Amino acid sequence: MNERLEIENLHVAVEGSEILKGVNLTIGRGEVHALMGPNGSGKSTLGYAIMGHPSYEVTAGSIMLVDADGTAHDVLEMEPDGRARAGIFLAFQRPMAIPGVRLADFLRHSVTNVRDPDRKEGQELMPMREFRGELKDKMKELSMDSDFARRYVNDGFSGGEMKRAEILQLAMLRPRFAILDETDSGLDADAVRLASESIARIGGAEMGILIITHHEQLLEHNIPLKTHVMLGGRIVESGGPELAAELHKQGYERIRKAYPEAAAAEEEMEAERRLEPAAS
Amino acid sequence: MATDLQESSTLALGEINKYDFRTDTPTVFKAQRGLSPEIVSQISEMKREPGWMRDFRLKSLEIFNSKPMPHWGGRIGVDFQDIFYYLKPAEQQGKTWEDVPEEIKKTFDRLGIPEAERKFLAGVKAQFESEVVYGSLQEDLAKKGVIFTDTDTAVREHPDLLREYFGTIIPPSDNKFAALNSAVWSGGSFIYVPKGVSIEFPLQAYFRINAESMGQFERTLIIVDEGAQVHYVEGCTAPMYSTESLHSAVVEIVCKKHSRCRYTTIQNWANNIYNLVTKRAVAYEGAMMEWIDGNLGSQLTMKYPAVYMMEPGARGEILSIAFASAGQHQDAGAKLVHAAPNTFGRIVSKSISKNGGRSSYRGLVKVEPGAKKSRSSVVCDALILDDKSRSDTYPYIEIEEQDVSIGHEASVSKIGEEQLFYLMSRGLSEAEASTMIVGGFIEPLVKELPMEYAVEMNRLIELQMEGSVG
Numbered sequence: 001m002n003e004r005l006e007i008e009n010l011h012v013a014v015e016g017s018e019i020l021k022g023v024n025l026t027i028g029r030g031e032v033h034a035l036m037g038p039n040g041s042g043k044s045t046l047g048y049a050i051m052g053h054p055s056y057e058v059t060a061g062s063i064m065l066v067d068a069d070g071t072a073h074d075v076l077e078m079e080p081d082g083r084a085r086a087g088i089f090l091a092f093q094r095p096m097a098i099p100g101v102r103l104a105d106f107l108r109h110s111v112t113n114v115r116d117p118d119r120k121e122g123q124e125l126m127p128m129r130e131f132r133g134e135l136k137d138k139m140k141e142l143s144m145d146s147d148f149a150r151r152y153v154n155d156g157f158s159g160g161e162m163k164r165a166e167i168l169q170l171a172m173l174r175p176r177f178a179i180l181d182e183t184d185s186g187l188d189a190d191a192v193r194l195a196s197e198s199i200a201r202i203g204g205a206e207m208g209i210l211i212i213t214h215h216e217q218l219l220e221h222n223i224p225l226k227t228h229v230m231l232g233g234r235i236v237e238s239g240g241p242e243l244a245a246e247l248h249k250q251g252y253e254r255i256r257k258a259y260p261e262a263a264a265a266e267e268e269m270e271a272e273r274r275l276e277p278a279a280s
Numbered sequence: 281m282a283t284d285l286q287e288s289s290t291l292a293l294g295e296i297n298k299y300d301f302r303t304d305t306p307t308v309f310k311a312q313r314g315l316s317p318e319i320v321s322q323i324s325e326m327k328r329e330p331g332w333m334r335d336f337r338l339k340s341l342e343i344f345n346s347k348p349m350p351h352w353g354g355r356i357g358v359d360f361q362d363i364f365y366y367l368k369p370a371e372q373q374g375k376t377w378e379d380v381p382e383e384i385k386k387t388f389d390r391l392g393i394p395e396a397e398r399k400f401l402a403g404v405k406a407q408f409e410s411e412v413v414y415g416s417l418q419e420d421l422a423k424k425g426v427i428f429t430d431t432d433t434a435v436r437e438h439p440d441l442l443r444e445y446f447g448t449i450i451p452p453s454d455n456k457f458a459a460l461n462s463a464v465w466s467g468g469s470f471i472y473v474p475k476g477v478s479i480e481f482p483l484q485a486y487f488r489i490n491a492e493s494m495g496q497f498e499r500t501l502i503i504v505d506e507g508a509q510v511h512y513v514e515g516c517t518a519p520m521y522s523t524e525s526l527h528s529a530v531v532e533i534v535c536k537k538h539s540r541c542r543y544t545t546i547q548n549w550a551n552n553i554y555n556l557v558t559k560r561a562v563a564y565e566g567a568m569m570e571w572i573d574g575n576l577g578s579q580l581t582m583k584y585p586a587v588y589m590m591e592p593g594a595r596g597e598i599l600s601i602a603f604a605s606a607g608q609h610q611d612a613g614a615k616l617v618h619a620a621p622n623t624f625g626r627i628v629s630k631s632i633s634k635n636g637g638r639s640s641y642r643g644l645v646k647v648e649p650g651a652k653k654s655r656s657s658v659v660c661d662a663l664i665l666d667d668k669s670r671s672d673t674y675p676y677i678e679i680e681e682q683d684v685s686i687g688h689e690a691s692v693s694k695i696g697e698e699q700l701f702y703l704m705s706r707g708l709s710e711a712e713a714s715t716m717i718v719g720g721f722i723e724p725l726v727k728e729l730p731m732e733y734a735v736e737m738n739r740l741i742e743l744q745m746e747g748s749v750g
Contacts, residue, residue: 051705054697096702100720104702109716113707121709152720169706190376 003029003068003086004077005050005208012042013048017272019045021265022061027208028217029176032222035212036247040270043212046230047179051090052080065177082109085117087176091166091183093212097154098266103165104135104149112172138171142198156222158185167198173263177208184218196221215260216248217249229255231264309683314361317341320463323366327432327466330439335686340452340462345738347456353581353642358526358554363413365464365497374714388583391432427472428483431499434470436533441472446501449532450560457556461530463496468498468529473508473539473711482511482544500531504539504567511542515729524694525553527578537591542570546733548740549577551607556582560615565591572728573600574613575610578742589623589654597626599725603744604637604669613642613674618654618684625656630722633662633669634745640672649677664719665714 003137005027010172012020019042027033035042036048048056050063052075063075065086075083112126125131129218139146144164154162163183180199184192192215200221211218218239227243228235231252236259237243247255254264287571312319321339324334349356375407408561422429427438434442452462473479504510535541548556555578563568571585587596602610616625631639641660663669673690695717703713719741726734 004289011704053701079708080701080704081707081713084705090705092702092705096696096699098699098703098717098720100723101716106706106716109712110703110706110709113709113712152723173706251384 001053003176003208004066006062006064006066006072007046007050008062008064010046010049011059012045012065013057013059013061015050016056017269018059018180018267019056019233020049023230023233023235025210025228025235027177027210027238030205031225032203032209032211032219034219034224034227034241034244035210035230035235036059036214036227036244038252038266041205041230041232042271044181045086045233046211047090047181047210050075050083050088050179050261052076052083059090080201082112084173084175085114085116089170089175091163091171091178091180093181093183093185095154095166097152099152099155101152101153102150103168104132107135107149107169108151108222110169110262111172114175135172137169141201142168142171143146143194144168157193160188160191163187165228167195167202170196171202172201175207176230179205179210180218181212182213182214186213189217192217193220214248216244219244231255231259232262234262234265236262288693291387291658296709313364315341315344315365315464317669319365323464323466327435329435332443332725333435336447336452336474337463337465340459340526341464343452344456344459344463345515346565347459347735348581349456353582353611353640356554356556356580356667359631360460363526363659365744366466377408377534383453387580405621414529414665419481422558424476426461426477426479429470431468431470431501434621438470438472441503442470442501445503445534447532449534450530450558455558457528458530458558462530463497465497465499465530467496468500468531469512469514470500471502471504471510471512471528473502473504473510475505477711478509479511479540481521482513484513496527498529500529502531502533502541502543504535504541506536507538509540511544511730513544513547513733525550527555528554529557529559531557531559535558535561535563535567535594537564538566539642540566540568540570542572543585544733546574546737546740547577549580551577551579551605551748554576555583559579559583559585560588561586562590562597562612563594567591568595568597570593570597570635571599571726573598573612574725574729574737575601575612576603576744578610579607580609580611582611584615584644586617587625588617589619589625589651593619594620595610595624597628599628599728600630601722601725602629603638603741604631604639605744606635608635608637610637610639611642613644614658615644616646616656618645618647618656618681619652621650621654622651623651624653625654627656627660628725629658630725631659631662631671632665632718632721633671634665634692635669636666636668638670639670640674641690642674642676644676644678645688646688647684650679650682652683656683657687658689660690661721662692664692664720665718711745715742718745744747 007023007025010023011018012022023046025278035043049058058076065073067077078086098192108125108131135149136146142164163186166183184197187195196218209220223241224244225239227241229237237254269273317338320337324337346394358392363531382578424606450458453457463676502512533541547555563569569587573585575581585598589596596616598614600612600614602612604610614627616627618625629641631641633639642660645656645658647654656673664671671692676686677686679686695714699717700710703716719738726737729737
């Protein structure tokens with residue numbers, strides 16, 4: 001059977017309030033899935049939970065990484081760096097700035113660890129020449145200026161630059177499973193098209209990709225096998241690419257009417273957020 | 281045999297901390313412990329100094345004895361009678377690298393800095409056990425009239441030039457430890473850069489302590505004549521000892537009109553050393569003085585490099601990094617005195633505290649009456665790595681002039697969970713991620729260092745960060 005990322009009945013809470021209320025999703029390697037849904041429905045939370053953010057507490061359910069021979073690895077047992085080394089990647093919607101750390105230096109470390117998961121701290125990094133060569137090629141493919149690698153990670157980057165830096169990392173790390181959290185937000189139409197092409201080229205048959213988006217443009221070159229709609233912390237409906245097109249054009253009214261229970265949960269979550277204006 | 285045993289034990293130590301080791305150094309002369317007019321006279325005699333210097337030392341000792349210990353800063357647990365104030369490692373100063381004793385070369389080798397020495401061999405000055413044991417001057421420097429020697433030699437060979445400035449920027453009465461240094465000083469560098477001469481590469485010196493219970497009291501005087509330029513680098517990486525040790529240096533710098541001087545220090549004293557240093561520069565019309573000061577080691581460091589801007593257009597910049605780990609207190613800072621109009625000052629201080637370490641920024645910006653249109657900015661950022669550690673800021677500002685612009689910003693931050701998560705989500709362990717964030721935090725200062733020092737600095741930070749997460 002195919003390698004896959006299996007999420008079963010996932011419940012996730014942040015500071016005591018439940019955001020995900022039983023998510024089921026299986027992504028096979030080489031498949032593209034789209035995840036859509038209104039703001040605050042829990043899409044980003046799913047991404048953080050898969051990657052292991054310490055503030056996102058898994059209260060029930062499981063996330064398993066299953067090899068081709070059927071061996072299952074419990075992702076929830078792994079630290080975030082262990083998950084990265086196991087082949088999981090999250091492109092952040094809002095990546096963090098790390099002032100003073102050059103993108104190239106950070107990436108060389110990162111690539112070394114991910115490609116050699118058994119590497120111990122302090123052991124040699126990937127040879128500089130080899131790394132630089134590969135980085136240069138990848139940046140060229142993404143139409144990025146080579147000076148970009150010398151800048152500090154996400155520090156003073158424009159929205160578009162941040163997203164391209166995330167795609168560059170995706171290209172360099174070549175994960176088995178990638179979650180792309182609104183990699184299209186903040187980009188103009190041309191940039192979205194370029195991102196869409198790049199992701200398709202990087203992903204190919206080698207990657208299982210979960211694309212979180214509000215639009216269908218990013219899917220242009222990444223036709224989803226399935227489109228999932230999240231509402232009130234659950235996946236309420238799954239369909240083909242046509243579902244993404246419908247939601248993009250017509251919004252979530254039909255979904256809210258069809259799943260009143262989830263729509264109520266969403267309103268409740270929304271109300272809680274209004275009480276805590278500090279939470280982002 | 282004894283040497284072999286020493287070797288093997290130091291190698292084992294080296295695995296714990298590459299920078300902790302000792303080699304057997306033959307000490308030719310060992311003064312007795314303690315401090316008295318007799319000992320001070322003996323030091324002066326050993327050095328065959330002129331009478332004025334002996335008198336200066338004796339007068340300084342009186343001042344030292346009359347001054348109380350500073351009641352601020354950190355706790356100074358030094359028994360002044362239990363210290364060797366003078367050690368002479370070899371009878372003669374080495375003329376070439378070949379003449380340098382093998383033991384001493386081995387120590388430098390172990391520190392992993394030979395690249396810097398090979399590269400700038402001709403300009404390297406190394407202080408070892410209170411005396412400069414190796415010194416040679418690149419030929420073209422000599423041709424330009426640059427003097428770069430140890431201060432003891434300068435007393436003999438350049439008495440008039442030295443005497444004109446020695447003890448004028450930092451008089452013995454300035455503070456208790458300046459008085460102590462003035463009484464027992466030994467070694468240090470003397471530099472004179474003639475009018476209009478620019479030295480393209482950094483002049484370097486390595487100061488190290490390598491005898492148990494020994495104090496080190498180097499004395500540096502740099503005179504940058506009108507329109508001249510120099511960058512001096514002093515690096516310290518000291519072995520570790522079990523008993524307390526004292527390092528108390530004095531550095532005096534004169535920047536004449538339109539000259540530029542940059543003085544870079546990285547100190548990594550062993551964690552039992554008291555590092556109490558007085559550093560001060562005076563800058564005249566249009567001159568620029570920069571201190572770059574990295575403090576990683578020692579038990580207690582009290583050091584506040586100062587720039588006195590004496591004439592219009594003078595500039596002073598002080599960039600400092602302090603890293604305080606378990607059992608360490610870094611009380612570091614800066615001092616800017618605007619004594620003339622249109623002077624410009626800048627202080628950037630970055631401190632990191634971890635494993636219960638304490639770092640303090642203590643700084644003074646003073647604007648004297650009439651120093652109109654002067655501008656100063658102070659930025660201090662502190663990074664605290666855990667709940668056991670501490671950071672304090674003591675900014676003093678004294679302004680006696682209306683028409684000035686003084687800015688002060690301070691921030692204290694912890695390593696952000698979000699930053700850690702971001703880096704870890706890319707496969708970096710928590711320790712690697714923390715080290716990277718700390719490295720980034722001090723990067724603005726590290727990039728000001730010459731390449732070899734930047735590399736060494738980053739390596740020191742990595743060593744300091746080892747085992748800091750758990």
